[in-house]
Every structure is written in structure tokens, then in C-alpha cells.
Amino acid sequence: MRYRKNVGDIGEDFASQLLTNAGYNILERNYRTKAGEIDIIATKNGVLHFIEVKTRNGDQYGYPSEAVDEAKQKRIKKAAEQYLQNRRLAWQNVSIDVYEIMTDLIEGCM
Numbered sequence: 001m002r003y004r005k006n007v008g009d010i011g012e013d014f015a016s017q018l019l020t021n022a023g024y025n026i027l028e029r030n031y032r033t034k035a036g037e038i039d040i041i042a043t044k045n046g047v048l049h050f051i052e053v054k055t056r057n058g059d060q061y062g063y064p065s066e067a068v069d070e071a072k073q074k075r076i077k078k079a080a081e082q083y084l085q086n087r088r089l090a091w092q093n094v095s096i097d098v099y100e101i102m103t104d105l106i107e108g109c110m
Helices: 002-021 070-086
Strands: 025-032 037-044 047-056 094-102
Touching (some): 002 025, 002 037, 002 047, 037 070
Antiparallel strands (some): 037 047
16 A cells, blocks of 8 residues: 555656646645545646546556546545635636656656
8 A cells, every 4th residue: 555655646746746847836735525635736827727646657457547437536526616615716717637647657757
């Protein structure tokens, strides 16, 4: 379990770095509610992004985004709704994104 957590942390750190370099303003990381967790919450150009980061060491178990099934999508949506509600925000431009990170492709980038 600890190994998977480390791989996930690597992916989230890399995604955060990419987002920051691309001009996103990261508001929160690992936002937790009873409904679930959102890995990264960021804004750019008036859009609020709820970002799920999926990281894998290779594709032997499929692509990372394949782990974001319908149930996971519903949990992310509920957590995003709770975030907006808790902060009394009424964003019109909201995006729920999934970032796929393959550690074998980023080893030389970090």
C-alpha cells in the first residue's frame, strides 16, 4: 500500500508542477470530503478545475484513466459540489479533469 501511495504522490507532484508551469493557480491539493477526495483544485482563465490524477508505472494494468470508473466520477462530482457549497461559490465555468501520469515517462523530468 505504501508503494502505491508513493507512486500516487509522484504523479500528483508532477501534475501540480505541470499545471503551475502552464499558468494554473493551485488552490488545494488532496481536498477530502465524506463523498471522496479531489487530488488538485486549480483555476485558470476563469475556470475552476477539479483534477483527478491517476499514476501508473506502466500500462500492464491498463491506462491510468481507466481506473476512473462511473462510481469514481460520481464521487469526484459530489466532492466538487461540496467544495463549492462549503465555500459558497457559484462557479459557472467548472471542469472535472483526469490527468494520466506514467512514471516511466517522467523519470527524467523531475
